[in-house]
Amino acid sequence: MKKAANILQYVVVFLLVYMTINFFFNGNQEPASGNDFDVSVNKELSQNELVTVKVKNNTDFEAIIEDECPNEPLTVNKKVNGEWQTVQATREDCKDAADTTIAPGEEATVSFSGWNYELFNELGTYKVAADIKVPDSPDKSKTFESNEFEVKEQGWFSFLWTVGFYQPIFNALIYITSVLPGNQLGFAIIILTIIIRTILLIPAHRSMKSQRKMQELQPKLNKLREKYKDNQEALARETMALWKDHKVNPASSCLPLLIQLPFLIAIFYVIRSGLSPDNVHLLYEPLKDFSFSAINTNFLGILELTQVNTYVLPLIVGGLQFAQMKLAMIRNKKKEANGAPEKEKKKKAPEMEVANQMMVYFMPVMLALFTASVPAGVGLYWSTSTLYGIAQQFVVNRQVQEETSSVRVIKK
Template identity: 65%
Template sequence: MKKKNSILQYIIVFLVVYLTLSFFLKPGQEETSISGADFDVIVKKEFSVDELVTVQIRNNTETDTTIKSDCPQEPLTVYNKQKGEWTQITSTRENGCEDSRDTTIKPHEKAIISYQGWNHALFGETGTYKVELTIEPSIPIQTPVQPEIKTISYVSNEFEIKPQGWFGWLWSAGFYQPIYNALIYITSVIPGNDLGLAIIILTLIIRTLLLIPSHRSLKSQRKIQELQPKLNHIKEKHKGNQEMIAKETMMLWKEHKVNPLSSCLPLFIQLPFLIAIFYVIQGGLNPDNVHLLYGGLKSFSLSSINTNFLGILQLKEVNVFVLPLIVGGLQFFQMKLAMMRSKKKKEAQGKEKEKGNEMEMANKMMIYIMPVMIAVFTASVPSGVGLYWAVSTTYGIAQQFIVNKQVTTESSKVRVIKK
């Protein structure tokens, strides 16, 4: 039963991380009916302060349309309503234009335009906004009033920038900003401002802060594994009587000071850190986010950060092959280590193994399936997140070695006393 629970823990953690990131990454545009115009410019009706503003553009024509990048100037034209009048606002991006590309939209398809790099400068104040797309028509248009129309403008719906809610404030003040500032500070004092080394150091700090609850969790999991023969004996003894099985199981856990729920806690404690690391690496390194830095760090130039780790791994980009294989391999080794029993235990429990054959097969399947799931996840996020996961898993492997040795020693002492 407990092995089944440990498998479920891995699955639940993976799903929570994956679904959470998928939810927050999704632009969340609200669909409207096609206006009949050549282009629809659609913006979500409400954003909170510091929430990334994105614009959906739908091409209703029969030809490809290219929206040229004006970087370092913001994409599209932005207006803010001030005292009942629309006023154009502008911003110049300090860096990141080397990654900027023109956007080509095929007939009857959509594209998302992001304000990453300009977001706080343009939408850092509450109020009402709209954006305007200006393009050149593929075929020159003439009217009696104007001999030739060179550009056509398409205006979006109005949208509101609202104050940050309590959850957003708690997330930003409690997790994102501290991790963001810690990472930038470590990067600023490392020679060469190496982001990769900073991620490694920050990961070790985070895992060390979580050392006590994590250590208790691993010991609890290991003890439950050691108690598996006794749990199987209880199930066999009271077969069909769920009440007695539950009662004696609880007594067994109490006797050996095992809390089955404690093994879940550190896994979920790490989730906010993982998600915060993701957002820091994804968008936190552009100068538009300098307002989130504490005091003296505001003078540090974010453009000086070296994101090319060891000259082979670009931490802001997705690595599809090598890093996922490394992370998946480390995850496989950690799971193998966590489910490994001592040789003597296996020999003494030969008969019990036959009874739990189905569970053993399920465990073996998960040892292979879970690393694949983690590898797929790593292949879909910036490499910096994968580096964090790899270092965190390596730390977990070292911790698992120590826990396995401790629990085995404690079990040996208990057997000697009983003799």
Template identity: 35%
Template structure:
């Protein structure tokens, strides 16, 4: 399905290798280029999620007011999103865009003869699995999930059960990555690790931006 994209990735990596003489460095450069292209989407996603966190008190008021009428609650919630120009689905778009890239990169690196035996830093072979990188990728993804959900380490220390209960999906992703990462070539994991590390930095910087001031209106 993404064969053409896999061929494109392979050609780009080959072109970068002609300059860097390192497939590991070529993967990192390609990752940086992809993240730069996707940055507008990423910024929009993170900003939208930040706005959604800001209006949570208003959503809770609507929940209390229309708790027994789910249809009315959803209608009023959508009005609230429209009022503050928030798209609740914007958070899905970067993930939908990244998944084909990840699949294409896996197709490009899987069984690629040029990659066999190519080492990078502490990674002995980019064409084979490498468990330390699997774990590192899972850890970085966990940090990204915490930043995305605006969960602080103080929250985890004070009430870990509530954090787990309220954010099962966010905390499940690192475990999912560790599970499937064991079967991925280290080259794919390197892309995933660098990509998520950049995402953590981006989310941190965006979270430091001043909050948008919303004026609450009485319902």
């Protein structure tokens, strides 16, 4: 049951990652009309939140929104004293600029990354207009407006998130990048990851140690379950007493993942949309003069950190996670294989072996799929963090083994 509980904890944590990344700061989008094209924006956005526009092609023809970088991708209008006024901005970096093509019946997302702060930094009511070209239709070009949307002041949670997590990590990453030769983002991510894991070293170490002790206590817990199988109240009482005697906290088993979650999400947003001159307002004063165009996002000539890597990096992340989980269980499996009676092994096999196998294989697959859906910089962060965790797990395993051996010697 403990293994099944661990699986549930891991699943909950990574569902939270997906849900937070997909839902964080987002509201409901409404189509502005039922015309040939629906142009929609979230009805409410907080200040500094990235504005994205969904354009749905309801026609039978391919449509194109032409790229006009360094100018903004769509026309932005702001309501001032009851009248609409056009707001304009320019972008420094146009290396990834390209036309947006929308197939019949499909939907495309247009982002204002690179223009966002300059266009939408003031509170108020906005709408956007998309000039859409349809070469094969009778009407070669049309303009469609979005719904009106409000840019409101940041809520307290959003403010705390920005000031407490996003901005410090953003500035730390930019600072490390700025002092590295060649402004290498990849090595900056690795260094920042090591710093973060070192800051979290003590709570993570205690959690890993507690988890290992739980594994060492498993034979005793099995005996208690057998002894009090008809008395759940007594079983709960004796189990709590056993945990207390050995200073074990079962609730801490997923702590290493939970405490990394805010940092993981912050890294995700920094890599996805933070490395833009549009975010210069988030830099601390000593870094204001840093040029974002100087950042080298190519890692070792093989990995573009701002793009999704679908194959190689997910396999690496999944493999490292598999190795860490096998390492976390290997000592306990050896003990069970050498010390448990044959009858007890058979008794536990259906429940515990299935749970073990599920956790060992399910979690790496889940992480690999997650890595295949986010910028490669996030995968590099997770790979480095997992390698750090593997080294830490070696130390924890040795410490617990030495403590257990000492206890046995004293008892003899």
